């Protein structure tokens with residue numbers, strides 16, 4: 014049986030990077046277990062607190078954040094951590110080489126209704142900047158590894174170190190991730206889109222026009238009928254797209270016009286962009302390739318368009334015309 018360690022070694026990862034990834038995976042197994050226990054473990058529901066972005070924290074947002082943080086802080090190789098649920102960058106070990114960012118629990122509004130959620134992570138090298146917050150402000154093209162764990166009917170790890178994308182299913186009987194797809198490839202074309210349609214009246218004109226053309230089906234300019242899905246967990250949407258293609262969009266909208274989007278560049282946009290590009294798809298904002306965005310702050314938000322190459326190119330063309 015191929016182990017994660019074997020696969021990462023074959024990809025040329027050194028022992029320090031493998032250590033960091035294994036710590037993330039070990040925390041993910043713990044998160045998976047707590048999610049399965051649900052009400053039995055008393056972990057459902059919300060806390061009294063809000064995160065730095067003004068969102069109410071679910072109990073499992075906090076538990077998952079702490080499990081990942083504790084696992085990573087013990088690694089001699091982790092220089093710093095940035096999390097969606099932490100106000101500021103968290104120092105690791107001075108001599109550590111890696112910066113880790115994560116969304117400990119993505120799609121957390123799904124927790125209480127027993128629908129899929131996930132953990133998203135990304136790893137970069139430290140630049141040596143003595144200001145840890147600034148050290149993190151690197152474009153996504155600098156990522157050395159990224160991935161997610163989808164907690165659905167199965168718990169599935171999807172990971173890249175820049176040499177394609179592989180999928181691993183957690184075998185609870187042995188407590189290990191087992192390789193179930195060695196080379197994930199996104200179909201170039203699709204007839205499926207994902208967007209929160211309830212925000213339609215708040216979208217900018219290019220998104221209004223593009224989605225109107227998707228909805229026009231065979232009679233419209235695109236000339237095919239599209240289906241729509243919305244799980245409200247980015248991890249699950251990306252997993253569907255990696256499995257059978259599609260386009261996912263979370264665009265800017267005028268509900269909060271000063272925010273560039275809802276999703277976060279460092280914890281959601283960049284790791285998903287790395288995976289999607291490595292699987293032959295595309296990911297961009299409304300202006301540029303996601304992995305080229307130069308961050309200005311760790312909790313920065315971005316508009317996101319990702320998925321099957323042909324469809325993301327089409328969505329981008331509505332913004333360029």
Ligand SMILES: O=P(O)(O)OC[C@H]1O[C@](O)(COP(=O)(O)O)[C@@H](O)[C@@H]1O
Pocket residue numbers: 068097116118119120121122209245246247248263275
């Ligand atoms: O409320 P909406 O518009 O359905 O938002 C859903 C989106 O928000 C998110 O849940 C944000 O992630 P968090 O749960 O980590 O805050 C995405 O996973 C998802 O795509």
Ligand SMILES: [Mg+2]
Pocket residue numbers: 116118119120247281
């Ligand atoms: Mg999220």
Ligand SMILES: [Mg+2]
Pocket residue numbers: 074097116117118119120121
């Ligand atoms: Mg989250």
